[in-house]
Amino acid sequence: MSSQAAEVTEVLVVGAGQAGIAMSEHLTARGIPHIVLERHKIAERWRNERWDSLVANGPAWHDRFPSLEFADVEPDAFATKDQVVEYFEQYAQLIGAPVREGVEVTSVRKRDGGAGYIAETSAGTIEARYVVAATGAFQLPAIPPIVPADAGLFQLHSSAYKNPDQLPQGGVLVVGAGSSGVQIAAELRKAGREVFLAVGPHDRPPQRYRGRSFVWWLGVLGMWEASAPPQGAEHVTIAVSGADGGHTVDFRDLAASGIRLVGRASGYADGKLTFDGDLADNIRLGDENYLSMLDAADEFIERNGLDLPEEPEARDLGPLPADALEPIREVDLAASGITSIVWATGFRSDYGWLQVDAFDELGRPKQQRGVSVEPGVYFLGLPWQSRRGSTFIWGIWHDAKFLADQIGIQRGYLEYDGNGAPSNFVPRERPAVAAS
Structure with a gap:
């Protein structure tokens, strides 16, 4: 620990992305002193860990905080990554968020002999009664150990991909069928590259249906509020795109553009990659997910008597791509001209700095709605912190409000002196009791 006197604050928020900024807004609204530390810059992942052409996958009217609209984006358009960065910078200024950029938190541990926590940072020591880990769960790129680093291929994670010119000449294998994988594969194909795309299980919502965005349909159908994923679908990716003005992802279209589709990558030996024979099943299950949403939307329209245009052509899916009917199970990378692999395979968490008893044997936070067992x-x-929408911009805002309320409740308890409730105490919500 530094010999310099520690700075003291009520709440220490670690991370100044969308989560940290939302947390700061709600703490400020409650008058709770706090500091937000960010090791790089506000919205760093949007700023430097996304590809150049990325846009949000939801329309601007929805993918934002309630208190501020995007300044230069039409409501039904899709903000670019740079516009998202500007949005959060503007938001932090609007709410007066006490963000300190360029300060890394190296450790947080319990305070010996007293309540609260001690944080060691690159700018000194901070003591706080409460700590909010607002770094999210997507911190470290997750690359499956399939192709060794010395295989003679240029390999990078989607978070490090910027544009086609970054890759050496030659074909590219993109692994991952979520939004990142399909958009990067499409961009590479438009740039004239030979592209293979490894497709695993996925959900495939329509970008728009009967004049409404998929985010609207998820809202009115109550799907955003689902409290837990279906059994076996905890880590299923979502294939949806805001690119080119927004469109529904269909692997038939990707195949028609010249992209070769394969199943999940499963092994590597002697310069050859092997793939599972699950491509057709993965596409069919994605189709079922897509059609089930159309069914639910049609039922909602009829039940509520809405006058929305019919769209029967949305159900015309066409035959499965040839690669699904005759699956490619092995690819000789050199013979196929593949020189690069882009791993769009998600992320894993990293809470190594948070040295408290708040994690299970796999390093996952032990928590309920973000409230830790510590x-x-x-x-x-x-x-899925509280609902399906918890990792979306608007969902994080609502989860942050809940956590600020919980911190306020705990502060109220601590202010109690045995002589009546403190003035700022907010009791927990209780069910209404009918009058007798």
Whole structure:
């Protein structure tokens, strides 16, 4: 620990992405002193860990915080990554968020002989009664150990991919069928590259249906509020795109553009990659997910008597791509001209700096709605933290409000002196009791 006197604050928020900024807004609204530390810059992942052409996958009217609209984006358009960065910078200024950029938190541990926590940072020591880990769950690129680093291929994670010119000449294998994988594969194909795309299980919502965005349909159908994923679908990716003005992802279209489709990558030996024979099943299951949403939307329209244009052509899917009917199970990378692999395979969490008893044997936070089993520690930005929408911009805002309320409740308890409730105490919500 540094010999310099520690700075003291009520709440220490670690991370100044969308989670940290949302947390700061709600703490400020409650008058709770706090500091937000960011090791790089505000919205760093949007700023430097996305490819150049990325746009948000939801329309601007939805993918934002309630208190501020995007300044230069039409409501039904899709903000670019740079516009998202500008949005959060503007938002932090609007709410007066006490963000300190360029400050890395190296450790947080319990305070010996007293309540609260001690954080060691690159700018000194900070003591806080409460700590909010607002770094989210997507911190470290997750690359499956399939192709060794010395295989003679240029390999990078989607978070490090910027544009086609970054890759050496030759074909590219993109692994991952979520939004990142399909958009990067399409961009590479448009740039004239030979592209293979490894497709695993996925959900495939329509970008728009009967004049409404998929985010609207998820809202009115109550799907955003689902509290837990279906059994066996905890890590299923979502294939949806805001690119080119927004469009529904269909692997038939990708195949028609010249992209070769394969199943999940499963092994590598002697310069050859092997793939599971699950491509057709993965596409069919994605189709079922797509059609089930159309069914639910049609039923909602009829039940509520809405006058929305019919769209029967949305159900015309066409035959499966040839690669699904005769699956490619092995690819000789050199013979196929593949020189690069882009791993669009997601992320894993990294809470190594948070040295408290708040994690299970796999390093996952032990929490409920972001409230840790370790008193005074909170998590924000986790998948399914409270609902399906918890990792989306608007969902994080609502989860942050809940956590600020919980911190306020705990502060109220601590202010109690045995002589009546403190003035700022907010009791927990209780069910209404009918009058007798």
